[in-house]
Amino acid sequence: MSSEVATRLRYVRKRYGLSQRELAKRAGVTNGAISLIEQSRVSPSVGSLKKLLECIPMSLAEFFTFDLTEGTEVVSRRGEMPNLGNESIEFYLAGASVKDRNMGIMREVYQPLADTGPEMLTHAGHEGGVVVAGQLELTVEGTTWLLDPGDSYYFESRFPHRFRNPSANEVCEVVSANSPPTF
Numbered sequence: 001m002s003s004e005v006a007t008r009l010r011y012v013r014k015r016y017g018l019s020q021r022e023l024a025k026r027a028g029v030t031n032g033a034i035s036l037i038e039q040s041r042v043s044p045s046v047g048s049l050k051k052l053l054e055c056i057p058m059s060l061a062e063f064f065t066f067d068l069t070e071g072t073e074v075v076s077r078r079g080e081m082p083n084l085g086n087e088s089i090e091f092y093l094a095g096a097s098v099k100d101r102n103m104g105i106m107r108e109v110y111q112p113l114a115d116t117g118p119e120m121l122t123h124a125g126h127e128g129g130v131v132v133a134g135q136l137e138l139t140v141e142g143t144t145w146l147l148d149p150g151d152s153y154y155f156e157s158r159f160p161h162r163f164r165n166p167s168a169n170e171v172c173e174v175v176s177a178n179s180p181p182t183f
Contacts, residue, residue: 005049006040008063013038016056026055073097081107088114089163104181110136110165110172120160128154129176136172137164157182 013023013034020038024031029052036042044052046060053063076094085091090109095101108129120139130152138145138153140161147153155161157178165172 003040005043006038008066009034009049009052010038012053012056012058012063018056023052023055027052087111089116101181103177103179105177106175108163108174108176110134110163110174112165112168112170115164116162120162121157122160123157123182125157125178125180125182126154127157127176127178128152129174132173132175134170134172135166136174137166138162139164 013020018026019031020034021031024034027034029048033042034052037044049063050060053060073095076096078092081092081094082096083090084093084106085108088111090107092107092109094105094107115137131147131149133149136147136151138147138161140153140155141159145153146166163174
């Protein structure tokens with residue numbers, strides 16, 4: 001159990017951006033005590049562990065039940081990202097395994113003449129992107145722009161909008177972000 005506590009405490013402390021010294025200061029213990037726990041050299045009592053976790057804050061139940069691997073993937077390889085779109089417009093979501101994402105980042109691939117449909121899109125939040133290849137036709141609140149590689153956009157998603165690849169021959173690729181995430 002000591003090694004599980006050590007691994008979990010180190011993970012939680014780092015996840016909350018706390019140094020051993022800062023956690024020790026908050027809990028009123030020495031940073032050496034935190035170090036010994038994280039090295040599995042000392043096993044804290046339930047009361048001591050509870051006192052440490054109150055400084056984070058986290059309950060004992062949360063501490064022992066959260067998934068250590070959840071949301072720890074840092075890299076999404078090209079073939080691992082799920083396509084949330086279809087054959088005409090592919091939406092590859094970065095960090096798909098991360099729960100409670102604060103933003104959505106996607107690689108969007110628009111096949112020739114593909115568009116998001118005749119209905120204008122609206123939703124909460126903000127979105128932006130950069131055209132990587134091809135051209136993108138963007139319409140926001142009745143105004144239309146033609147974006148080339150290197151051009152970018154950013155707008156409030158509550159405004160009616162639509163995306164379209166105007167080319168009959170070239171694929172358009174965009175890297176985009178939205179917050180809060182729509183996927």
